[in-house]
Amino acid sequence: MPDAYDYISLMCRLKAAQTRNKELESGEHYIKLKELHQKECRTYERKIQALLTEIADAHKETIRVRNYWFQVLENMLLEFEAIQKKAEQKLRKMEKRALLAERQRDDALEKAKEFRLKFYETATQLEEEQGKNLKLHAQINRDYENSSIPSSKTIRQKKIANSRKKTGRKPGGQPGHKGHGRKKQEPTQPVILLTPPGEVLDDHAFKKTARTIIKQMVSIRMVLDVKEYHADVYYNSQTGERVHAAFPDSVIDDVNYDGSIRAFLFLLNNDCCTSIDKSRKFLSDLTDGKLNISKGMISKLSREFALKTEPERREAYADMLLSPVMHTDCTNGRENGKSCQIYVCATPDGKALYFAREKKGHEGVKGTVTEDYQGILVHDHDITFYNYGADHQECLAHVLRYLKDSMDNEPDRTWNKEMRSLVQEMIHFRNECQPFQEPDPVKVSEFEKRYREILETARTEYGNVPANNYYRDGYNLFLRMEKYMQNHLLFLHDSRVPATNNEAERLLRNYKRKQAQAVTFRSFESIDYLCQCMSMLVLMRLEEPANIFDRVSRIFG
The missing domain is CATH 1.20.5 (Single alpha-helices involved in coiled-coils or other helix-helix interfaces)
Incomplete structure (x- = not known):
């Protein structure tokens, strides 16, 4: 079977090839x-x-x-x-x-x-x-309340402290209170009997009573008492000698002025701080222009009075050395455009002596009572005074003013307010103590403890917020109160020691008044004589009776 199939296939392919070949050959x-x-x-x-x-x-x-x-x-x-x-x-x-x-x-x-x-x-x-x-x-x-500036040098008016409470009663004498009348003087002229009114003379029904109303008219007048001395002059024809009777010792010049006129002008110029011109003009007006004293005579009265009273000042100097406590201070004076210093030493019994010095410090203290003094000195914070005396008490009135100054300029700090309140309380406590009664030691210890606590408060405050470079007064005050604590509190331990130096401050104001009137002195000697006279006037006021005019008149006479 396979061979037959292949044969048929080949034959078909051959026939197709022959047909194709034929076509090709034919063209x-x-x-x-x-x-x-x-x-x-x-x-x-x-x-x-x-x-x-x-x-x-x-x-x-x-x-x-x-x-x-x-x-x-x-x-x-x-x-x-x-x-x-x-x-x-x-x-x-x-x-x-x-x-x-x-x-x-x-x-x-x-x-x-x-x-x-x-x-x-x-x-x-x-x-x-x-x-x-x-x-x-x-x-x-800064004024008199927070510094050492006197109240008379401040522009602002001084505050008059009045702590009395209103009672609602009318001013003047109160019912049932015996009035204080003016003191009657001894009549210097015959009594003037006033004529009864006309109605009394016309009406016989009026009868005279045993009561007589007495009223006086008091006046003063300047009586110029002039004593004139005559001395006949005798001539010796053989010798040519001329002789006259001796005049009294005080009658030297043609016209002489006794102690009363000298005392009058001296007290006007030095004690009443009137100028020489005003003093002589006042005396001239009182005498209807009859007395015109020369300026030279008035200016020499200070020297004359100072020389005549030197023994009394020496005696006062010796008595002040025996005082257990003494005040001392100084102030500036002006002498012919230059600066000088006036020192004052005063004892609690009223004795005081002024000293004029050209310099401050140890040179100024030399010759004053402070130099030889061995008791307790009361003074402001002047380091020089710490070299004299047995112990020292600083003036707390100045401390109070400085604390107020710190309060005004450092309002955020508390130590200054507390310290000022404590100082016021201590002074009040000391003033309430009986004279010569020693303060309660327990109370004094309590004050000292509070004092130290306030200083610690100040240390803390200045440690947290340092003091301003332009205002260090408060800080310096704290350091001073810490360093001199014993000298600030001595008055609490000794009843004889006062808390302030007001005695010396008041006495220096007398010189300040004279300085303000004189403005400047021409010589240092005139300032020295003025200080001696002021010392003597202070001592005279301690006498009984304190008739300054009579005493000064006797000294000049």
Whole structure:
């Protein structure tokens, strides 16, 4: 079976090959193929032509599109270049702005640095000016209440303390209270009997009673008492000698003035603190111009009085050395435009001596009672005085004023208020004690304990907030009260010691009044004589009876 199939297949293929060979040999197939080829070629040529046409169109379209896109790209490039140009311009502007901003920033930083430096400088100046302001404010607020300035030197009016309570009663004498009338004087002229009124003389019904109403008119007048002495002169014809009767010792010049006139002018000028011109003018007015004393005579009265009273002052000097307690102080004086010092020493029994010195310190103390004194000295905080005497008590009146000054200028601190209250309480406690009665030691120990506690409070406050460089008075006061605690509290332990130095302060005011009237003295000797005279006047007022005018008149007489 397989062989028959293969044979048939071969025969079919052979027959097909013979047919194909015959066609090839006859050329018909070639012609057909050629025609078919040509036909296909023409078909392809048409296709190619169409494709070429299409390609040409496409090429044209490509060129058109390319040209269009070139135009678009060129426009875009131009637009891009324009945008880029604008961007570059903007960039240059931004660079300029950036450079300008950098310069401005640098300038701003420089200015900020300058402002910062100025701020620091201004802050420093502000702090300094605040300190100066505090210092000036403290100086402006200083018066007699918070410093050593006397009340007469302050602009503000002095406060008049009045602790009395209103009772609702009318002023003047109260019902049932015996009045105090004016003292009647001894009549110096015959009694003047007044004529009865006319109605009494006309009506006999009026009868005289045993009662007589007596009223006086008192006046004074200056009586010029002049004693004139005459002495006849005798001539010896043989010897040529001339002789007359001896005049009294006080009658030397043609016109002499006795002690009363000298005392009058001396007390006016030195005790009443009137000028020489006013004193002589007053005396001239009293005598209707009859007495016109020269300025030279009045100016020499202090020297004359000082020289005549030197023994009394020496005796007072020796007595003051024996006193257990003595006050001392000094103040400034003016001598021909220069400064000098006036010292005063006073004892509790009233004795006092003034001393004029050209310098302060140990040179000023030399020659005063303080130099040789061995008791307890009461004085202000002058370190010089601590080198003299056996013990010392500082004036608490000054401490109270300084504490008030600290309260006014350091209101945030508490120690000054507490210390001022404690000092006032201690002084009040001491004043309530009986004379020569020693204070209660328990109470004194309690005061000392509170004193130390307040000092610790001050130490803490100044440690937390240091004192201002322009106002250190409060801090310095704290250090002083701590260092000299024993000298601030001595009056609590000794009943003889006062708490203040007011005795010496009051005495120095007498010189201050004279200094204010004289403004300045021409020589130091005149100040020295004035101090000697003031010392003697203080001692005279201790005598009984204290008639200063009579005593001064006797000294000059």
